[in-house]
Amino acid sequence: MLQDCNIRCAASGLSLSHARTNQLVDDAVVWANQHGLVVALKDPAFVNPELAVIHAPLALTPVPYPRTRFELAQQVMPLFNSLIDAVASDEAYLETVLRPAAQHDAFTARLLRVLCASRGRRAALRAAGREVVLGVHRSDYMLDQPSGTFLQVELNTIASSFGCLSALMTRLHAYMASRAGGLDASRLPANPALEHIPDALAAAAAASGHVEAGGVVVMVVQPGERNAYDQQWIQLQLWERHRLRTLRLTLADIAAGAVVDEASGTLRLGGEEGQPPVCVFYFRAGYTPSDYPSEVEWAARELIEASNAAKCPTVAYQLAGTKKVQQDLAAPGVLERFTTDPRDAALLREFFAGLWSLDPVDLAADGAAATAVADALQRPEAYVLKPQREGGGNNLYGEELRAALQAGGEQLSAFILMQRILPPVNKSVLVRNGRWQEAETLSELGIYGTFVRHGDEVILNKQSGHLVRTKTSSSNEGGVAAGFAVLDSPYLVD
Known part of the structure; x- marks a missing residue:
């Protein structure tokens, strides 16, 4: 903890005493706990550690971003959604680009095998009008200080997390603006991720044709997930906004109880005709080799891919989000293969590092x-x-x-x-486990996008909110769940 001195808010130049900062941190922690801005505590001292919670790691006040650059990143997100869909639809391109990496990366090679193994079944579903693809993407950027532009760090196509908690961060920072003074809440851009992400899942569920039969959404999760509350906000919203029931299952759970009807492609859990069909598989796991400790988990992934449920993501979407594809798309002339308007390709290229x-x-x-x-x-x-x-x-x-x-x-x-990428350094107050520190920090912005396509018809394609992660300037990694960063919000400056 710092000695008595003034703490400065990067967004406004607001100067806070040590005592005042303590008060505001207490306010922020209480607000976070009251409004569900929480993560699992995982404290074995509790009778049920899964139900014990603590506030999510957070920044006390928001971080400044140039308004015009932020709004341009929002504007381009539907183009990135369409780009991912176009790349994923060109499986020959995926296989060609990823073949060299797959020779030395067993995980990429296995995902390509799933893509190939499911090709016949997926073609049959497409011919029958049962193909539904769902994208919940997040394009991550850093503001590059030398150029003054946002440069893309990566484009996430699987398990794009923290959307719901980020929407709550916007609300927390609006509250902190009213408490601290010196901050203008109108400079906090709207963050609709809490509504848009579940709405996209519901749109995909409706397109699957299983809702009338009582279809369920299956959220594919990791065992012992600490970030379950971000996920469960989606689960809650699916029920309250759409009356869709969600089941949280691991890949092993799915392998143990799922059966796909060979004729229709309908997947049911329990394998019995009386069980409700699955209308959407939403992956918050499956992006790392440790999620597949045995052949059981790979069998589940293949079963899911062969089903007529909407999948977020398909294996093709997951492969389209790999680093090798990101690098290849930045090469001269490649974007034009997947975009129809040269102006779109030029705009996308503005964000490539x-x-x-x-x-x-x-x-x-x-x-x-x-x-x-x-x-x-x-x-x-x-x-x-x-x-x-x-x-x-x-x-x-x-x-x-x-x-x-x-x-x-x-x-x-x-x-x-x-x-x-060389982002500007800011002063931030970082709050973790109820304690705070002032530090020199770097921030990363993520823009969410949602996309639903049924056959050739694009049902939904929009930018759907944002995430800011702030970390100490000495850290190379930036994950919140991994313990490197805290959740933050953008504060738009002209």
Whole structure:
């Protein structure tokens, strides 16, 4: 804890005494606990640790972002939704781009096997008018201080988390503006993720044709999930807004009790005709190898992919969100394969950071990639090395990056080299487990997008709210659930 001194709010220049900061932190924690801005405590001292909660890690006041850049990131999100759908629909492209990475990354290779194994069944569903795809995406950016633009960190197509808690963060910061003074709540942009995400699931459920038969939404989860309350806000909203029942099941649970009707593709849990069909599978797991500890979990994923339930994501959508695809889309001329309007391609490119392939064939043919690798060996602090992984904690920086590049070899085909984005440093008050600290921080903005397509008809395509994660400037990782960052909000400045 700091000694008596003034704490400054980055968004407004507001100066707070140590005592006043203590009061506001107490207010924020109480508000968070009262309004469901919480995560599971996992304290074994409780009779049922799963039901004990504590406030989510949070920033006391919001972080400034330029209004025009923020609104442009909102504007482009439906284009990213459409791009993912177009890329996922071109399975020959996915297989070609990901084949080198799959040779050295068993997880990517297995996802490609699921894609191939389910192709016949999915084609039959498409022909029968039963194909429903659902996207809940999040495009993550950092504000690059040298250029003054948002550059894309990654585009998440599976388990895009914290949408509901982020909507609550907006409400918390509006409350803090009324309590602290010096903050203008009208500069906090609307954050509809709490409504838009469940509404997208409900639209996909309706398109599946199973709602009238009592169809259920299955949320695919990890055992012992600490971020369950963000997920359960969706569950609550699905019931209160749409009267859709949600079941929380692991992949192992699904494998143990699910059967797909060969003729129709309808999946029922329990395998009995009297059981309700599944209308939507919504994955909040399945993005990391540890989610598939045995063949049982892979069998469940294949069963889901073969069903006529809407899936968020399909395996193709998940593969379309890989780092290797992100890198390839940034190459000259590739976006034009998936966009019909050159202006859309130009707008999307405004958000691309420098991205380079490390496949030996590409390095031999691409002088720009070879130049970037040579520069990264000299200045590793200006780059990041990314594998085909989600969930945080997987990237290589600094001397680890240099060592990996020096070792070389075909195994680097499973990585991409990316420009290091340099965001501005702010002063923030970070609150975790009821205690606070002032720190120099960096922030990352995520824009949510929702997308539903039934056959050739796009039912829904919109930007659906936002997330800000703030971390200490000394941290390379930025995950909230992983313990590196706190939830925050954007404060728009002109």
